[in-house]
């Protein structure tokens with residue numbers, strides 16, 4: 271087998287990076303934690319945290335679809351929003367190829383001050399400073415030492431924020447999101463040409479109306495819509511057509527990754543199939559990578575290459591679609607798959623009914639977070655006390671569980687992995 275040729279790619283941040291066309295991860299997420307603060311009391315202080323995503327590690331590749339499945343509230347959307355920097359991560363790292371893209375934090379009061387005057391800080395101050403550098407430094411060095419120390423920190427903080435700002439702009443073009451509800455993501459007062467043209471103006475800097483119309487028309491045709499749709503408002507379309515408009519808007523800036531957050535769950539089955547086929551065609555044509563978030567297992571089986579099953583902010587099983595669907599190994603995945611409706615009246619799948627509700631992500635259970643509902647906990651060692659471990663089952667297949675009580679080797683070829 272010949273090794274695929276390495277391509278080089280010039281990025282806007284001025285670095286030339288190398289990537290191996292297929293099997294180089296385009297997005298890498300390491301031990302990602304996203305907690306939402308809960309405020310309470312008279313002074314609205316922070317009284318707790320919703321641990322929406324609690325230490326997930328994964329990556330996905332160029333031209334690949336990674337399906338993310340799990341019950342409602344397990345943190346799927348939060349992962350998508352965190353990758354897109356719509357919510358800040360509490361801990362962990364996110365990389366786009368080899369560029370770290372999670373927002374860097376600047377601590378303390380200064381952070382509030384800087385965020386309030388961000389544009390001024392990011393543009394004006396560095397500009398003024400560069401011009402009068404020597405004068406500035408001389409004047410500052412005469413200040414009392416505590417003020418001079420603060421000034422030095424400010425300089426570092428501004429550098430971090432400037433870089434962060436550039437990274438934000440850089441990934442906005444490369445990573446796009448399609449939200450679950452097309453009605454909520456389209457401005458009802460705007461015509462389609464403005465809706466799809468907006469990213470062209472903001473991210474591509476195209477200002478001429480004629481150029482924007484031409485590009486929007488091209489995009490509409492890519493998603494099988496007609497030129498007469500250009501000047502219509504969102505309420506004049508069906509649900510499927512609205513979702514096509516949202517997909518066209520996501521494609522406007524030639525992204526490389528699209529995060530699809532339940533893009534078909536508001537649609538009926540025939541339109542769902544059309545949209546899924548459209549997505550597959552677009553992926554082939556434009557070499558796109560998809561993070562496909564859904565709770566519909568049939569959809570994910572149809573569209574994904576690999577799948578990650580989530581429970582209470584953590585991954586419990588990952589693997590190629592066939593590995594997970596034909597050999598589900600984690601008790602939660604088994605229960606999820608057994609609940610899938612089947613069209614075969616002769617099929618005798620034993621439905622596993624999970625007891626109780628999903629625990630609160632504010633105060634997740636000790637040990638394995640699935641243990642209060644796990645039908646297999648008696649067969650394993652220490653489910654309520656020990657943290658489960660990542661176990662390699664061969665190929666791309668991993669589960670997060672604990673060893674069996676009676677057997678020395680719980681799984682064929684078992685190997686414990688630490689992240």
Ligand SMILES: Nc1ncnc2c1ncn2[C@@H]1O[C@H](COP(=O)(O)OP(=O)(O)OP(=O)(O)O)[C@@H](O)[C@H]1O
Nearest residue numbers: 306320322341342343344345346347348349565631
């Ligand atoms: N802005 C927020 N502030 C506080 N908690 C939030 C916020 N957004 C989400 N959550 C909580 O974080 C957890 C995960 O939410 P998320 O929207 O990621 O779930 P999900 O897996 O996408 O669910 P669904 O399948 O219903 O869309 C939930 O418990 C939710 O209540």
Ligand code: SF4
Nearest residue numbers: 638641644653671672
């Ligand atoms: S560690 Fe125990 S409770 Fe958790 S999934 Fe495995 S068997 Fe079930």
Ligand SMILES: [Mg+2]
Nearest residue numbers: 346347348531
């Ligand atoms: Mg969601």
